Structure formats: structure tokens, C-alpha cells
Amino acid sequence: MSFSQIHDVNARPQAADTVLACWDGSLLVRQNAGAVELPLWSGVEPCVASSLEGDPLHVGQLEGRACWLLSLAGEQAPEVQGFEWLPARSLMGMFDEAKANAAACALSLNWWRKRSRYCGACGSQTEVLDSERVARCPSCGQMYYPTASAAVIVAITRGETILLAHNKGFRAGVFSTLAGFVDAGESLEQTLVREVREEVGIEVEDIEYVASQSWPFPNSLMVGFRAKYKSGEICVDGKEIETADWFSRYHLPVLPVKGSMARVLVDNWLQRRL
Numbered sequence: 001m002s003f004s005q006i007h008d009v010n011a012r013p014q015a016a017d018t019v020l021a022c023w024d025g026s027l028l029v030r031q032n033a034g035a036v037e038l039p040l041w042s043g044v045e046p047c048v049a050s051s052l053e054g055d056p057l058h059v060g061q062l063e064g065r066a067c068w069l070l071s072l073a074g075e076q077a078p079e080v081q082g083f084e085w086l087p088a089r090s091l092m093g094m095f096d097e098a099k100a101n102a103a104a105c106a107l108s109l110n111w112w113r114k115r116s117r118y119c120g121a122c123g124s125q126t127e128v129l130d131s132e133r134v135a136r137c138p139s140c141g142q143m144y145y146p147t148a149s150a151a152v153i154v155a156i157t158r159g160e161t162i163l164l165a166h167n168k169g170f171r172a173g174v175f176s177t178l179a180g181f182v183d184a185g186e187s188l189e190q191t192l193v194r195e196v197r198e199e200v201g202i203e204v205e206d207i208e209y210v211a212s213q214s215w216p217f218p219n220s221l222m223v224g225f226r227a228k229y230k231s232g233e234i235c236v237d238g239k240e241i242e243t244a245d246w247f248s249r250y251h252l253p254v255l256p257v258k259g260s261m262a263r264v265l266v267d268n269w270l271q272r273r274l
């Protein structure tokens with residue numbers, strides 16, 4: 001079971017191809033015996049044709065079949081018998097790895113397409129090229145590729161404890177690792193040190209890369225690290241972070257959803273000490 005993002009410019013949708021239909025942050029899926037299934041082209045396309053925004057976009061090969069992004073617009077999500085619309089964010093922890101990768105790619109492309117319609121340099125309407133994934137301005141030639149905003153996320157440990165924080169935007173009781181976007185001119189390590197200092201007032205050392213993940217909400221690349229506590233006392237910024245503390249493995253708060261980079265970092269920490 002795999003997903004490969006090879007963009008086939010000659011591909012045309014076939015009846016048994018897989019569809020990632022996006023409408024207002026939701027994806028069209030079917031829950032079946034604990035698995036989350038995606039619809040096929042033949043079952044979806046006739047039901048959604050009138051809501052289509054732009055041409056179907058070839059996303060890649062999912063489990064041996066081509067898969068397609070259908071970007072949908074309109075006040076209401078079109079009904080497709082046997083399927084339901086679920087928030088894409090909640091699906092990332094329910095999909096298997098291949099589907100999660102395909103969904104991340106489709107959502108990123110959806111976001112890019114919606115936000116590159118006009119040239120930021122001269123204001124003209126852009127056109128998506130057939131030959132590659134790029135929106136080109138016909139007036140000034142500016143190219144708009146799908147891009148991601150890099151964000152650093154870090155699991156900070158102190159002895160047998162881990163630093164977790166509750167952000168104002170989180171659900172009640174949920175604590176996560178610290179994260180922040182890379183600022184202009186910064187390296188990933190500089191972002192990490194700055195964000196930790198700004199959000200909780202401590203210093204860290206022994207920064208190590210762990211893993212990265214596309215997080216298309218709306219278009220982040222999460223770069224995961226671990227680091228060790230060096231000095232200082234927790235003092236939250238009160239703006240983004242409401243409260244933060246050191247937690248032992250035996251008294252953990254509600255953790256972020258499975259499938260997120262934050263959860264990968266916490267699980268990785270838990271497993272390394274088993």
C-alpha cells in the first residue's frame with residue numbers, strides 16, 4: 001500500500017481511479033469496518049460535475065491506481081450516495097499512511113490552485129500549465145509553484161519528563177509540543193530556539209532532527225525535532241500559550257491526534273524509554 005506523487009501529464013481519469021474530492025476543508029469518504037475508503041471516479045464525477053472548480057488534477061498513484069483531486073465550490077456539498085463529507089483534519093489520523101500522504105498532497109494542491117489564480121506581481125489571471133504543476137502569469141511570466149510554509153515543532157525533554165503546552169486555539173485539556181513558523185532569514189534551528197524562548201521562556205540544547213511531515217492546514221511543512229532542556233523556568237507568553245508544564249509518562253494530558261507530527265514526537269519519546 002503506497003502513494004507516489006509522480007505527476008503524469010498525459011493521464012486522463014478512468015472509471016476505477018480514486019478521487020479526493022475537496023469541499024470547504026472536507027473530503028468525501030466512506031467508513032467501512034474501521035477503515036476509511038475513498039470513492040471512485042465513476043461514482044463521484046456525475047454527482048459533483050456542476051460544483052467543479054477547475055479541471056480534475058492528477059495527484060499521483062495511490063495503491064496502483066491514479067488518483068485525482070476534484071476541487072468543489074458552492075454553498076452546499078454535493079451529495080454522493082454511500083459517502084459522507086468529513087473534515088480533512090480529523091481524517092489524517094484515520095487514514096492509513098498511503099491515503100494520508102495522498103490526501104496531504106491533494107489538499108496542498110487544492111490550496112495552491114485556489115490561491116494562485118491571480119498574479120501577485122501584476123494582478124493578471126494566471127493559467128495552470130498542462131506540462132507541469134505551475135500557475136503562470138501570461139502577462140509578466142511570473143511562475144507560481146505549489147509551496148509549503150516551513151514550521152518547526154519540537155519535543156523538549158528534561159530528565160524523564162517532556163514539555164507540553166496548551167495553546168489558546170486547542171480543545172480544552174489538549175497539550176502538545178511547541179511549534180512555530182520559520183521567519184524571514186532564519187534557519188530551522190534558529191526558529192526553534194526563538195520560538196521556545198518566546199513561548200515558554202526557556203533555553204534548549206542538543207537539538208536533533210527527527211522527521212518531517214506535510215500538514216496541509218492550510219499548507220505547512222512540519223519539521224520535527226527533539227531537544228534537551230538547558231536552563232530557565234517556564235514562563236508562558238500568555239498570547240499563544242496559555243499554560244505549559246513538564247509531564248512524566250505516567251501522568252500525560254490529552255495528547256494531539258494520531259497522525260500529527262506532534263503526536264509522532266510524543267510517541268517517539270514514549271517508545272524510546274520503554
Ligand SMILES: [Zn+2]
Nearest residue numbers: 119122137140
Ligand atoms: Zn503577472
